[in-house]
Amino acid sequence: MKFNKKLENIKIYEAGKPIELVVREFGIEPKDIVKLASNENPYGCAPKVKEAVTKIVSNMALYPDDSMRKLKNGLTSRFEIKEENLIIGSGSDQVIEFIMHAKANANSKILINSVTFAMYEIYAKHIGAKIVRTASQEHNLNEFYELYKSEKPDVIFLCTPNNPTGDAIDALDMMNFIAKIDENTLVVVDGAYMEYAAFKDKKKAISPKELIKKFSNVIYLGTFSKAYGLGGMRVGYGISSPEIIKELHKLRPPFNITTLSLEAASVAVEEQAFVNNCISLCFSEMKHYEEFATKQKIDIIESYTNFVTLCLNKDNNSTQIADALLRQGIIVRDLSGYGMNAIRVTVGTPEQNSRFFELTAELL
Ligand SMILES: *Cc1c(COP(=O)(O)O)cnc(C)c1O
Numbered sequence: 001m002k003f004n005k006k007l008e009n010i011k012i013y014e015a016g017k018p019i020e021l022v023v024r025e026f027g028i029e030p031k032d033i034v035k036l037a038s039n040e041n042p043y044g045c046a047p048k049v050k051e052a053v054t055k056i057v058s059n060m061a062l063y064p065d066d067s068m069r070k071l072k073n074g075l076t077s078r079f080e081i082k083e084e085n086l087i088i089g090s091g092s093d094q095v096i097e098f099i100m101h102a103k104a105n106a107n108s109k110i111l112i113n114s115v116t117f118a119m120y121e122i123y124a125k126h127i128g129a130k131i132v133r134t135a136s137q138e139h140n141l142n143e144f145y146e147l148y149k150s151e152k153p154d155v156i157f158l159c160t161p162n163n164p165t166g167d168a169i170d171a172l173d174m175m176n177f178i179a180k181i182d183e184n185t186l187v188v189v190d191g192a193y194m195e196y197a198a199f200k201d202k203k204k205a206i207s208p209k210e211l212i213k214k215f216s217n218v219i220y221l222g223t224f225s226k227a228y229g230l231g232g233m234r235v236g237y238g239i240s241s242p243e244i245i246k247e248l249h250k251l252r253p254p255f256n257i258t259t260l261s262l263e264a265a266s267v268a269v270e271e272q273a274f275v276n277n278c279i280s281l282c283f284s285e286m287k288h289y290e291e292f293a294t295k296q297k298i299d300i301i302e303s304y305t306n307f308v309t310l311c312l313n314k315d316n317n318s319t320q321i322a323d324a325l326l327r328q329g330i331i332v333r334d335l336s337g338y339g340m341n342a343i344r345v346t347v348g349t350p351e352q353n354s355r356f357f358e359l360t361a362e363l364l
Contacts, residue, residue, distance in 0.1 A: 010125045013118060017331050028329040034355055036346040037331040039163070039193075039307050041229035043278045043349070046271035049230070049264050056263050064259040071262050074269040075237060080209050084242040087249060090256045092192060092221040092236025097123050098251040099219065099238070103154050103186050104129040111153035113139050115165055115338050117190065120157045129154070137340075138167045141177040148181060156181065159190040160206065161197045164335055164344045166303030168197045168204040175214065183217045186244070191220055195227040197304035199279045204304055208239040216241040226306060227275050228268045233261040282306045282347045289347065292357050296364055309335065311342045316364055318343050324363050330356055 016038030023030055068088050076083055089095035096119055104110060106128035112120050114133045121131050132151045134143040139162060148156065158177075161168035178187050191206060198205035208220035219240035224230040235257060238248065257265075268275075289308045293300035299311040312318050318341045322334035333344040345356060 006128045013122055026327055033329045034352045035331045036348050037333045039226055039346045040231045041278050045229035046274035049267045052267040053260050053264050059259050064255050066254055070266040074266050078269055085239050087238045087245050089236045091234045092223040093119055095221055095238040098248040100127050101251050102247045109151050109153040111147055111156045116159045117163045139169050141173055155186045157188045161193045161304040165301050165309050166305045168304040170203050171206050178215050187218045189220045192223045192226055193305040196279055196306055200304050224265045230264055233264045235261050235265040285347050285353055307344050307346045309342050309344050321363055328359055
């Protein structure tokens with residue numbers, strides 16, 4: 001059968017391996033598996049979220065409230081924005097997909113960081129748009145600006161903090177950069193891990209309200225999958241000017257968020273104390289990763305997220321290390337696909353982290 005030609009150069013996205021796969025392939029008991037591959041919150045979601053979802057399970061026969069009233073109210077008051085500034089997606093992934101369809105075509109260029117979230121490229125390829133990358137591993141806004149001038153992209157993605165490296169852009173530098181971009185070029189600020197960066201360093205904190213007050217050509221993306229502990233519920237959002245939000249809504253399928261997911265996210269957004277506590281635990285555990293790296297004489301990139309990137313030495317191969325860990329029930333992310341001899345490890349609970357240190361020390 002013949003398919004759309006655009007599909008020929010799309011590689012299927014390799015998601016973080018699920019626990020079920022490790023159970024099946026290596027016969028390890030689920031309780032012995034440590035999943036540190038997808039940057040989920042190891043403490044899960046707030047107890048009130050679970051209670052609320054349990055209470056409404058019997059509503060599953062009915063279609064969801066497509067106005068998403070409760071969740072929209074929660075997000076508009078959290079971010080001090082209006083409903084016309086907000087779109088909800090099935091994960092912020094889906095908002096990225098809407099953005100690509102709204103702004104790009106087969107002649108478009110999409111400017112992204114050299115190493116960054118893989119979905120930008122995948123959605124660009126759906127459209128047939130061309131990806132342009134900077135050279136540096138960390139976001140270098142001078143390089144972004146030079147490429148903006150020479151390549152004239154339709155969309156620029158800034159991922160801060162960045163996945164899979166964990167570094168973050170200073171808010172002031174970002175504001176100065178966006179001020180130089182013409183208003184027909186859309187700048188996407190992906191803040192999937194912004195809760196962590198804002199907690200660690202105020203200079204890295206980007207306020208979506210400020211962004212959209214200053215600029216009409218910017219969209220900020222957030223998600224419930226990471227700090228809020230709702231990766232399995234698939235809820236994300238975009239915050240932007242009413243003009244942009246209106247166009248994105250034309251692309252949104254009806255009922256794109258399930259009833260249970262809407263309820264979970266609406267309650268989660270009220271549980272900031274729980275989230276802050278998890279973030280605080282994350283950064284105190286991260287210290288042990290820094291100590292581990294020093295002891296093992298490997299480089300660690302300073303992280304503003306809930307994961308660390310360990311850059312291995314020449315005598316260790318990241319694919320082999322990730323594979324050996326997997327066989328023992330520890331799932332981490334091999335970054336060889338990003339051209340790095342590195343592994344990305346989500347900061348887990350103290351017990352999970354200790355197991356990682358023990359086994360990895362033996363392997364290195
Ligand atoms: C996890 C992640 C997302 C989106 O995740 P969803 O689960 O689709 O909301 C977006 N951007 C980055 C950089 C991420 O790491």
